[in-house]
Amino acid sequence: MNLRPDPTLTPAVLAPTTPAHAMTLLSALRILLLGLAGILLGSAAGAAPLEAVYEGYLVPESFDAPIPITVEVRELHGVLVGHIKTGPPQAGSAPIASGENESGHCTLRAPINAGNVLRLTGTCHPRLFEGNYAITSTRKDTNSAGTFRLMPKANKVKPGEEGGGRRPSTPLTTLTECINANTRCLIGCPKGDYNTEFLCANRCRQRHLACKGKASASLLPPAPVRNAQPEAEER
Known part of the structure; x- marks a missing residue:
């Protein structure tokens, strides 16, 4: 039996990929990668401290x-x-x-x-x-x-306070807490291997600097709010 390729299919199958087609594929792949990166970064940024x-x-x-x-x-x-x-x-x-x-x-x-x-x-x-x-x-x-x-732990509500005012804000990070956390981090670093100990100490230092920055920012007073009321004109 003599098998011959179908002339109607040969051009579509054997036709080389055009530059426009290749650019379309690269553009679609780039959009997909950017979307995945956005999802990963968004989930990481949304993770609040425990x-x-x-x-x-x-x-x-x-x-x-x-x-x-x-x-x-x-x-x-x-x-x-x-x-x-x-x-x-x-x-x-x-x-x-x-x-x-x-x-x-x-x-x-x-x-x-x-x-x-x-x-x-x-x-x-x-x-x-x-x-x-x-x-x-x-x-x-x-x-x-x-x-x-x-x-x-369930928050106990005193009688007469149901539906009352807002809960008090959580205590802000203090420099003392940053120092204590840095001390615990350094104590937990492995001893004996210089490279491992150096990397662990450097990680503790970065966390300590970030904690100090947060503590310093919490000590800044809030910006004053001006009462924008036009002065009454005397007639």
């Missing part, structure tokens, strides 16, 4: 009694600061010694009482903080571990 007060229970794997816990956390350029309070049977209270938020995955560490260090790690966002915990004791070999699921 600031919340969580409460719930630490549930041990050993089926012991759950441990009530309250976590007050605030993010300063990737470094988490705040306070952790636990109830019986592991009562204690301490500021967060070290904390980081890596794209919604938080790690907190605090010496809740004498000889016991609590470590929380898991998914964190304003409406939920859940994951695994571990309590390491320096006085005995046994450690406690389990899971936790913390929800935002």
